[in-house]
Amino acid sequence: MTRLPVAPAAVADVAAAVGTDPLTLADLLRVASTPGFDRWQEQIRRTGGCSDPIHLTGTTVTRDRRTGDVLYSYSTADEPGGRLRVACGNRRASRCPSCAWTYAGDTYHLIRAGITGDERKNVPATVRDHPRVFATLTAPSFGPVHNRPASGRCRCAAAHDENDPALGTALDPARYDYAGAVLWNNHAGQLWQRFTIYLRREIAARAGLSQRALADSCRVSFGKVAEFQKRGAIHFHAVVRLDGPGGPDMAPPSWASVELLDDSIRAAAARVAVTVPAAGAQPSRTLTWGTQVDVQPIGALGHEELTEQAVAAYVAKYATKAAETTGTVDRRIGELGELARFDLPAHTRRLIEACWDLDADYPDRLLARWSHMLGFRGHFSTKSRAYSTTLGALRQTRADYRANQERRERGLPDPDDAEGSTLVIAHWTYAGHGHTPGESWLAQSIARDIKTNRDTAREELAGLEATDITGEW
Template sequence: MTNPATFAGLDPVTLSDTLRVAGSPGFDRWQDQVRRTGGCADPVHLSGWVIHKDKTTGETLHHYSTEHEPGGRLRVACGNRRASRCPSCAWTYAGDTYRLIRAGLAGDEDKEIPATVRNHPRVFATLTAPSFGPVHNRPDHGRCRCGTRHASDDSALGTALDPETYDYAGSVLFNNHAGDLWQRFTNRLRREIAARAGLTQRELKECARLSYGKVAEFQKRGAVHFHAVIRIDGADGPDSAAPSWASTELLSDAIRAAADHSYTTVSVPASGDQPARTFRWGRQLDVRPVKAFGDGSDLTEQAVASYVAKYATKAAENTGTLDRRVGELAELDRHDVPDHARRLITACRHLDGLYPDRRLWAWAHMLGFRGHFSSKSRRYSTTLGTLRQARADFRAAQEREALALEDREPDTVLVLADWQYAGHGHTPGESALAATIARDLQANRETAREALAELHTEGEW
């Protein structure tokens, strides 16, 4: 039954469509489909069929077709990581990222990461972008340079004090090369660690490995910076103890030296009206040790994993830009993009012809940034693919049980299927109902989490 609160505040068109959907014959099945997607805001529609047959006898064990589904379609989750596009799928992505990062900090036997990994030297580092001109800000003491004490939600924060002199081109070019700068930083970091351990590069590889998990975050000014968990392992990764010389202090010192070294730069040649540039990290470098358990002032494993997961579902939307590719500059007017973000996107358009190999216009909605928002070294932890596969295997086991196929060996069952893409998204009324389902699921998860926390506190779990 639909909650009457679902209809509150809806415009006439959406309300009419909501009533149509809620009164349709297949509404219960539609709800079930959307609930299985987690309340996805933009589900993918599929049409087709699947048949399970016994390989030996040819007997049909089960047959499914979308013919009798609402609209003749099966709806599956879109899987978009952006919270601005699909909060439900973004929540799943954030959860996977949390488990990935936390496993690399505290270990997880289910993911084949030993708990002893928390004894390895590890820090949480933030590397920022350099300045491209003064912007409106909220200093810890005093006022902004403009003389105003800005509120935390002031739209002026992060925008240029003088748009005519601000280096918008430099900002988007830095974003575009940030991934290259990170690679040079990690290369230099290995050398700095080796130097402090009194080893050559080859000797370092034989006794230690550098592992990391990182996420990108856009500052209000539209410049990207990286948050990273950086760890020293033994030569075999998290399964082996770090060398005796490895310490948090050594790692922290090496990070600062690597970030400041002349090697850790990226040069961009002059082109057209653009001068040659050399990019390096900004002066604001933060390196903090990660503790297993905090006393209120320490940075803990859980806090770091939560922080990284939070930014894994965001992109550049907090700067006012779009969350999808820009087809033409006229779209900026239709979407009322603010001036600062507009100038950054326009800079991408102008620079695209000057640096065609950098594909700046294709990534204009990301203000030039073309890297992965979250990434890790090979041996830091498990992978997102592994976590997704575990979820898929669990659902497959549920399906086999529902079809009474759990007693049959998987290799004795032949699965034939034919699926076709049939569209995506919701009608206005479906969107309102799906949002309600997503909120209900979220409330249920929060209630379950609170109950589980109480069990932990009371020692009953």
């Protein structure tokens, strides 16, 4: 990035030229004129252009374990502002697009490894021959909403455009079950847990086995992600796979098939029910999945309509999103009065208010605490133990790669080498987070540059490779 000149024209004129406000531009010019600006850029580039970096102060010393000699030392005292900036790691694209991009990439590789196999992630390529489906479980109806049916016209008689803000909102807010909607979101995690229990029971029944015998012959593995529909109800997408009893390394039994898995998923979803007892003015409720259960075979078993890469990319896409599709806020709401500060859609506002109204009746459900998520408090991305690798393992691989790279640059010995083992003594202190307005503008520019370079490199690689890498992160 080229260093910006210090106000060769009036600040307001330059601000208009670069598309920012004068105060942000003034701060931007201050940052660009500060000694150590090049090092600041290097720090931000190493975070990937993080929107809200963590600031650390401290020191690290690398010594020879045998002699005690100092091989390398580092202190943030010599850094811009006396701080080291590291990526925030937030998965939400609305909070930090850069870190969310990395999280989505990790999720893509985690999901894809469980579909196609990847020896580097301890999943054999033979999983492509296992029964695998992409299943979607939805919420029931809580009242009619504006939609785009196959007929082309909504019940309100309008033909809504796909970007119409009315989509997903209640046709009659006075009759819409807002309490039921947020309670369903709040218990969605329990519905999923019970679904996984019933799924194994349904598979065992169709195989003519007891549940104990099923565990000795077949394992059910899955990776799932949660997605908010426009109406504010959560639903789940999951890759479900049948393995042998030892996991992906073992072939499933001969009776395991896509058809059996499809039938078992539908039957299990129909059986699941969670009872919410009466509380306050609220009656007892029985929560179930919606009637729309979709199960599609994946790729290599002769069903090529839904490709392996498309499934992994789809799951990764929603791993970085929360309830933003409904227009809600992306952080906790401390008190209901805070809603006055936000320009929220009326439907979303009513869902949030329903969370607060129900909080006193269901104190153990933390509805007010999770009102910004419309009551949902589960994990957006989960997997079974044997599905594939873990996000932690992927992050560790990346960290090890960077550590090895830096060690080579500094001429330090391999810590695993018995003859040249080292000892690292470090002390770090949290010193804040975030950017000033000018720094934020520059960080966004750096993030765009990084993404452009990656996209260009991917396109060039796609032109060189004979294989299709569509959807790769």
